[in-house]
Amino acid sequence: MKAKHNKLDPQLLIFAKSMRQTATDAENLMWQLLRNKRFMNLKFRRQHVIAPYIVDFFCHEIGLVIELDGSQHGTDDAIEYDAERTQFLEALGLKVVRYWNHEVLGRTDVVLEDLWSVCNELKSTSP
Structure with missing residues (x-):
């Protein structure tokens, strides 16, 4: 018997x-x-659907969501929206990390070092 999949909204895809x-x-x-x-x-x-959201990057194996944020994420509304979104994803048992676009572009090594430690920790705790 095949597993029943919830159909994703085609518009989201x-x-x-x-x-x-x-x-x-x-x-x-x-x-x-x-x-x-x-x-x-x-x-x-990348740009993976976890309804009702689309996350920038997702690793299923360790349950990691990576979000890259531009300056528009600094407004009060965006901060509130991102917090709700993070709370929703974490309630699914996922780990969410956020990096600013300018950090990814200007301090790539620092971002990758942080990401490495996050992934390492998740790998050691995942079954």
Whole structure:
């Protein structure tokens, strides 16, 4: 018997695909570093749907969501929205990390070092 999958909203999938095609410079750089298991041999997906949201990067194996934020995430409304979104994702048992676009572009080594320690910790605690 096949597992029953909840059908995702096709509009959400179309939007995720369009987001992959209009990625920011920071997202493109991060994707080059994460794709094809280049980072710690972990498989990441980009612009992945976890309804009702689309997350920037997702690693199913260790339950990690990576969000890259531009300056628009600094407004009060965005801070509140991001907090609700993080709370929702964490309630699913996922770990959410956020990096600013300018950090990814300007301090890539620092971001990757932090990400390495997060992934290492999750790998050691995941079954």
